[in-house]
Amino acid sequence: MRPLRATLLLCAAAAALPACGGHKDEQPALVATPPPATSSSSDAPSVPVGATPPFSLVWNVGFTENVPMSAMEAQLPKFIQMSQDLWTITEGQVWISRIRFSDNVAPGAEASSSETLRVPNLDVVIYPAGKWNVAPVTGETLFFSPSGTLGRTNRRIDVPDNAQRLTLIHEASHFAWQLSWSGNNLPPGLDDEYVYSPDDPACIMDLMFLPLRWCSGGALPSANHVTKNGGQGAQSCWEQIKLDYPNFSYSGINTSSSATPAMAVEYSDTP
Amino acid sequence: MRSRLKTLGWILAAVAPLALVWGLSHPRRHPLQASRPSAATRSAPKREAPAPESARSEAATLSGELIDAEQRPVAGALVTLVDPEGRGDVLLAGRAKEFRDRDEKTDERGRFRFAALRPGTRLLIARPEGRPPVWTEPFFVEGKQHRVLTLPAPLSLTGLTHPRAKLSFTCRVPGLPHAGHRPVVVVATADDAGGYRVDGLLPPATPFAVFVEAPGYRTRSFGPYQFPAGRHIVDFDLDTGLSLRGTVRDGAGRPVQGALLAYDDARAVSEADGSFLLSGLEERSTTLIVAREGHIQTVLNAVRPGSIDVTLFRAAEVTGKVSGGRGRYLCFTVGDARYRLGLGDSDDFRIPAVPPGPLRLEVEDEEHRLLGSAIIHAPEGGVVEGVEILLR
Numbered sequence: 096m097r098p099l100r101a102t103l104l105l106c107a108a109a110a111a112l113p114a115c116g117g118h119k120d121e122q123p124a125l126v127a128t129p130p131p132a133t134s135s136s137s138d139a140p141s142v143p144v145g146a147t148p149p150f151s152l153v154w155n156v157g158f159t160e161n162v163p164m165s166a167m168e169a170q171l172p173k174f175i176q177m178s179q180d181l182w183t184i185t186e187g188q189v190w191i192s193r194i195r196f197s198d199n200v201a202p203g204a205e206a207s208s209s210e211t212l213r214v215p216n217l218d219v220v221i222y223p224a225g226k227w228n229v230a231p232v233t234g235e236t237l238f239f240s241p242s243g244t245l246g247r248t249n250r251r252i253d254v255p256d257n258a259q260r261l262t263l264i265h266e267a268s269h270f271a272w273q274l275s276w277s278g279n280n281l282p283p284g285l286d287d288e289y290v291y292s293p294d295d296p297a298c299i300m301d302l303m304f305l306p307l308r309w310c311s312g313g314a315l316p317s318a319n320h321v322t323k324n325g326g327q328g329a330q331s332c333w334e335q336i337k338l339d340y341p342n343f344s345y346s347g348i349n350t351s352s353s354a355t356p357a358m359a360v361e362y363s364d365t366p
Numbered sequence: 367m368r369s370r371l372k373t374l375g376w377i378l379a380a381v382a383p384l385a386l387v388w389g390l391s392h393p394r395r396h397p398l399q400a401s402r403p404s405a406a407t408r409s410a411p412k413r414e415a416p417a418p419e420s421a422r423s424e425a426a427t428l429s430g431e432l433i434d435a436e437q438r439p440v441a442g443a444l445v446t447l448v449d450p451e452g453r454g455d456v457l458l459a460g461r462a463k464e465f466r467d468r469d470e471k472t473d474e475r476g477r478f479r480f481a482a483l484r485p486g487t488r489l490l491i492a493r494p495e496g497r498p499p500v501w502t503e504p505f506f507v508e509g510k511q512h513r514v515l516t517l518p519a520p521l522s523l524t525g526l527t528h529p530r531a532k533l534s535f536t537c538r539v540p541g542l543p544h545a546g547h548r549p550v551v552v553v554a555t556a557d558d559a560g561g562y563r564v565d566g567l568l569p570p571a572t573p574f575a576v577f578v579e580a581p582g583y584r585t586r587s588f589g590p591y592q593f594p595a596g597r598h599i600v601d602f603d604l605d606t607g608l609s610l611r612g613t614v615r616d617g618a619g620r621p622v623q624g625a626l627l628a629y630d631d632a633r634a635v636s637e638a639d640g641s642f643l644l645s646g647l648e649e650r651s652t653t654l655i656v657a658r659e660g661h662i663q664t665v666l667n668a669v670r671p672g673s674i675d676v677t678l679f680r681a682a683e684v685t686g687k688v689s690g691g692r693g694r695y696l697c698f699t700v701g702d703a704r705y706r707l708g709l710g711d712s713d714d715f716r717i718p719a720v721p722p723g724p725l726r727l728e729v730e731d732e733e734h735r736l737l738g739s740a741i742i743h744a745p746e747g748g749v750v751e752g753v754e755i756l757l758r
Contacts, residue, residue, distance in 0.1 A: 164705070164719070168663050172628045172655045175665070179630070179652055210457060229453070229465075232546050237457040260631065269456060280460040287456060287545060301544065354651030354668040359702040363695065366710035 140218040140248055141271050141284070142189060147342045151192030151356070152271070155247060156219040157200035158256075159226065164364045167196040170221065170256065171360055173263055179355045180264040181271065184299070184307050187351030188343055189271060191358055199365040209237060209253045213245055218270075219252045227255035234262040236269035238282045250284060261299070264307065268299050268332075276335050285309070285332050300332060308349040309333055316347030426483040430513035432476045432492050432500075439476025440517060443494035444469060447480045448547055450487060450504060455545035467547055483507055489541050490515060491550065497566040499550055504541035518569040519595035524562065527602040531556040531580035537568050556580075570595040578602045582645040585631060608671035609645040614656060617679045617722055617746040625658040625678055629669070647671045660747075662700060662721045681719030682744035684727070686753030688713050693729035693737050693757060706730065722746035729755050 137143070138153045156174070158167065171194070178191035200214050206222050206229045214220060229235070234254040242249040252266045269284045287300055298310035298319075312318045312331030319331075333345045428447065432440040449466035457463065470478040472492075485508040491501040492515050500515050527533065535552040542550075556562040568574050575589035583604035591600070610629060614622040614636040621640025627633065630652050632644040654669040654676070662679045688696070688709065695706040700721050709715060709729070717727075721744070728739040738757040744750050 164707070165659070168657065171663070171665070172657075175653050175655065176628075176630065210463065231548050232453065232455050235455050235457055238459075239457075240459065266455070280458060282456050282458050287454060287543060350650075355653070357667045357702055359704070361704040361706065363706040364708055366708040 141250065141273055142340065144273050144275075144339055145342075146340065148185075148188035148344075149356075150189050152189065153193040153195070154191055154218045155195045155197070155216055156221060157214055157217040158196070158198040158221045159201040159204045160223055161199040161202065161365050164362060166256070167198065167362050167364065170196065173258070173260065175358055176260055177263045177267055178358050180260070180307055181267055182355040183350050184264070184268075184309060185351075186344070186346060186348060187353050190355050192356065193359045193361070195361040195363070197363040197365075206235070206253060206255070209235060210239070210245065214251070215243060215245075216247055217251065218247050219254065220246075221254055221256050221258075224255045224257045234258050234266040236266050236282075236284065238284065265299055268309065272336055272339065274335050274339050276330075276338075285335070298332065306349060309336075311345060311347065315345055317349075424485070424509070425481070426485050426507045427479070427481045427510045428483060428488070428490075428507055428513065429477065429479040429511070430490065430515060432472050432478065432494070432515045432517070434497075434517045435519055439472070439474070440492075440494050440497070441472055441474045441476055443472045443476075443492050443497075445472060445478045445515075446491045446493070446548065447483075448489045448491060448542055450489065450541055450543055450547075453546050454543050465546065487541075489539070491539065491542070492517075493550075498569050500569060501539050501542075501550075520565060521567045521570045521593055521595050522563070522565045522597045523567055523593075523600055524564070524597065525599050525601040526560050527556050527562055527578060528580035528583055528604055529556060529558050529560045531560065531562070531578055531583075531602070531604070533562055533564075533602065534577040535564065535567060535574050536577065537572050537574035576600075576602065578604060580604055582606065584646040584648065605646075607646040608649055609643060610647060610654070610669070610671045610674060611641070611643045612674040612676060613640040614642060614676045614678050615640050616661070617677060622658060622661065622678050625656050625661070625676075627676075628655045629653070660719070662719060663703075665701065665703070679721050680747035682722055682746060682748050682750060684715075684717040684720050684742060684744060684750045684753055686715055686740075686751070686755065688715065688729055688738070688755050688757060691737060691757035694732045695730045695734075696755075697728045697730055698725055706734075720744050722748075727753065727755060729757060 140152055140154050142150050142152070174191065174194050182190040200217060200220065201212050204212055204222065205226045209220070212220065234252065237245060237251045237253065239245045239249060245251060250270055252270050254262065254266065269282065272284050274283055274285065285300055299307055300309065309332035310319055311333040313334050315333050315337065336343060337345060432443050432445065434440055447468045452462050452466035453464055454461070468480055470480060472478050486506070487504050488507045489502050489504045490513060491499060493499045494517065498518050498520060500517050502513060502515065533554045533556065535554070537550055539550055550568070552564060552567055554562050554564045571592055571594060573590040573592050575587050576591070577585070577587045579585045584607040586604055588602055614625045616622050621638070623636055623638045623640065625636040627636065627642050627644060629644045629647065632646055634642040634644045636642045649671065651668040651670050654666040654674065655663065656676050656678050657663040658678060660681055662681050664676060664678055666674070666676070693709050696709055696715050696717065697704065697706045698720060699705070707715070707717060724741060724743050726739055726741050729737045731737055738755050740753055740755045742750050742753055
């Protein structure tokens with residue numbers, strides 16, 4: 096009995112000790128309990144945990160001002176490009192199947208007050224470039240709580256109407272995944288990589304060079320980014336995606352041999 | 367009692383090795399000991415030895431001077447005091463919402479000064495016109511501090527690339543987030559013969575990458591490079607990639623001039639004979655979008671490089687009225703696109719652009735329920751007047 100009691104106490108003591116090699120302020124990434132498998136098509140703006148690829152997203156995009164139909168049509172190529180980029184980066188696993196454009200959602204709004212803008216049906220807000228008064232930021236992703244208070248879900252993208260391709264795919268990368276990592280105030284989506292070591296300037300979340308890709312690490316193919324150990328609790332983009340989305344895969348080719356599925360579009364124009 | 371002591375002995379004997387291993391893997395540092403950056407933490411903001419709490423809560427002042435390698439003052443240079451924790455592109459509870467970077471220009475003696483600073487981690491970047499930038503590592507600002515920034519010896523690059531190519535030399539400043547702060551980028555444009563020359567590039571030995579764009583070629587990034595001070599020759603050669611050529615015509619077969627074509631990053635405008643050429647393409651299927659004022663935007667999916675003829679219909683105009691009730695939207699569908707035009711308070715409507723041919727116009731309520739419809743036949747580029755849609 097004595098050895099048994101001692102063993103039990105030892106286990107309790109060992110559990111109370113931090114893991115060897117870890118850091119005091121480092122929090123391990125959480126692995127979410129997989130919910131029931133999700134259909135590959137839904138109205139979801141970001142990929143639900145437990146989804147199976149390929150998964151299509153639906154985005155509601157609102158222009159703050161009352162703009163002509165032609166102004167909405169002019170944004171379509173950028174969102175089609177973004178869907179193609181998302182399809183490429185995810186190696187044919189995620190794309191945007193439908194965009195719903197509307198206008199006049201917040202006349203006069205400026206980007207600097209984005210956190211007070213309540214647009215409960217929207218995932219993306221487009222400001223006129225003249226109202227984008229938060230430069231040098233070129234696009235933003237807001238994460239907020241409780242869910243749905245400032246947008247359709249717990250996140251929203253804000254961009255000016257002259258946002259460039261790389262800005263859109265960068266913000267879409269923040270937005271697309273529902274990640275469970277925790278640590279130094281990480282968002283529930285991909286974070287900006289550039290603040291923390293080690294550097295990976297080729298990651299879209301970093302300096303945004305071509306070819307487009309997210310960083311990978313650990314035992315993943317094409318590893319170029321080791322797990323961060325600066326106390327952020329974060330690791331490479333693909334490592335965290337793989338943790339939260341075990342049904343998704345990453346082969347390291349950062350492209351897809353199949354064409355991006357078509358995107359449907361809806362325009363709702365205020366007179 | 368004796369048996370409990372024995373049990374305690376067992377526990378201590380078992381726990382001691384674990385505690386030893388843990389202790390070895392967590393080297394203790396004195397709180398005031400400046401940590402030496404490891405490879406893994408080199409760009410994380412570092413704090414110098416913190417001052418007593420009372421000093422740290424007081425407003426700080428940072429002065430400094432910018433000099434060149436010969437110790438001469440550099441006047442008129444933009445100096446940015448960067449707060450790496452300022453607003454970025456991710457807004458999240460607990461992250462800063464304010465931009466905290468501050469700019470000053472050096473005076474004739476190369477001096478600059480930032481007053482009324484909240485103590486915290488900062489870094490300095492000086493960008494003198496036509497000369498290489500210089501920056502500090504992140505440091506902790508408190509009390510009164512003075513920093514001297516010395517411009518590095520010049521690093522120049524020259525070489526050949528493609529005519530009128532745009533070259534962007536980008537480097538990472540350790541500790542400087544990309545979003546929310548002005549990046550350190552030097553841009554140059556090649557001449558008509560493809561030659562380029564950049565003097566006073568980045569500080570020597572700074573890793574940098576070069577992003578090269580040229581009309582008709584596939585955009586590409588090169589690097590990272592790292593050069594000592596001096597003049598270096600580097601050529602940048604881009605692939606022509608594949609091309610997509612064709613003609614844009616309206617529904618009657620007439621060429622359409624001035625149509626904008628978009629295919630990935632490639633853009634082209636159709637010529638007077640409707641012809642176009644998109645080059646620098648990758649071998650893959652992607653979407654071709656063709657648009658022109660007064661025409662119906664055309665989206666063609668799964669197009670590969672090669673050749674294609676595009677039909678870009680001239681838009682027709684439709685006017686009419688809704689009777690028998692009040693609808694919210696007047697709607698129609700073109701391919702994968704659904705158009706909803708708000709009806710407003712008037713019963714009359716005008717649709718400036720519909721595609722030619724048979725088209726079903728529908729009236730929906732706020733919840734997109736169908737209230738009524740009518741089928742029209744629009745002539746290409748023409749007008750349909752007097753359409754009446756009777757609501758149920």
